[in-house]
Amino acid sequence: MSINNTSSNSGFVSLVGAGPGDPDLLTVKGLRVIQAADVVVYDRLVSEDILALADSSAEMIYVGKQLDFHCVPQDQINQILVQKAQEGKRVVRLKGGDSFIFGRGGEELEELAKFGIKYEVVPGITAAAGATAYAGIPLTHRDHAQSVQFITGHVQKDGREIEWASLAQSNNSLVFYMGLKQSGHICDKLITHGLSAQTPCAIIENGTRPEQRVLNGTLETLPELAKGAVSPALIVIGSVASLGERLGWFHQ
Ligand SMILES: C[S@@+](CC[C@H](N)C(=O)[O-])C[C@H]1O[C@@H](n2cnc3c(N)ncnc32)[C@H](O)[C@@H]1O
Known part of the structure; x- marks a missing residue:
């Protein structure tokens, strides 16, 4: 060429x-x-x-x-x-x-x-915005989370670790892209750094597509949930994650 x-x-x-x-x-x-x-x-x-x-x-x-x-x-x-x-x-x-x-x-x-x-x-609608909208999960909500962080589940290019302590203590909504394979690691690190094992979690697979599926659980059940999930999928962690069970609207 x-x-x-x-x-x-x-x-x-x-x-x-x-x-x-x-x-x-x-x-x-x-x-x-x-x-x-x-x-x-x-x-x-x-x-x-x-x-x-x-x-x-x-x-x-x-x-x-x-x-x-x-x-x-x-x-x-x-x-x-x-x-x-x-x-x-x-x-x-x-x-x-x-x-x-x-x-x-x-x-x-x-x-x-x-x-x-x-x-x-x-610009396009990123998966975190689109998939959570279709799952009825508001990423910020005055009663639940004042901010949101998008995090990659992939190991960083230079091998650097994610700053788990600041994530675990932030009280933000956390959205992990490409996190399915790393769900055990994500769960261990967040709990070790102080996030409650009972924190609500949702996995949204195939968000906004006809085959969209939302799996609900808690931080400690996340690795088990992830075993039954397929890519592409997002992991949402934080108190907002449970709202989808009430507010979800996209059902085919
Ligand atoms: C390489 S990243 C690309 C992200 C893309 N640039 C964006 O803004 O959404 C691919 C990851 O995005 C997430 N993703 C993309 N489309 C998705 C969808 N429809 N539902 C759930 N997650 C999705 C998954 O975590 C997937 O592994």
Whole structure:
């Protein structure tokens, strides 16, 4: 693949968040740029209905990011974006949820900036917002939580540990992305650092999709609950998590 590292001329990249699953949660701006794209470079969690919005002449490139496995390595994804833009194409880089929340959107923009390629960012509804809305779990609530934290269950790039003490003592709502495999570790660390074992928890799998399922329990039952859950799933920990049992509304 040949990349000209001086600068690009006319190509343009739109980094678009497709939302968590329900295709109706795509933004109007996202819809417009997808319809106008020459090339769509998309990930695994983008729904078929959203891909179908692209023009039939658009080149569709699957780069299939998946937990623990990138079917196309990040370097190569960056190269595709740069090359297609340098060919003068209108490129849509389409990701699940929001590109800037655990989506490596920042890394891809850094690469585009390095090559002088023009871009825009079209925000999407991140899974924590979409899935909890459909599960009837308000992430903040004056009687329950004044703030919310989004945390990755993945080990950090540099091997750094999450700051468990501050999470356990914050009284926030905690939302773990990519946390299913780590649920035992999450549970142990939070309890060790002082969070009550009886703190309500919910696992939302396939949030906003027809097959959405919500599993309710407490921090100490979380590892057991997680064994019966499938990806993609979010773990919500905090007193708000129990509200979904009363306020949940999305039933197929
Ligand atoms: C690599 S992260 C991408 C997050 C995405 N950028 C966002 O803003 O939602 C993938 C993780 O997001 C969460 N996720 C994405 N879509 C989801 C859905 N529909 N329901 C529940 N969790 C979801 C899961 O924790 C999954 O492992």
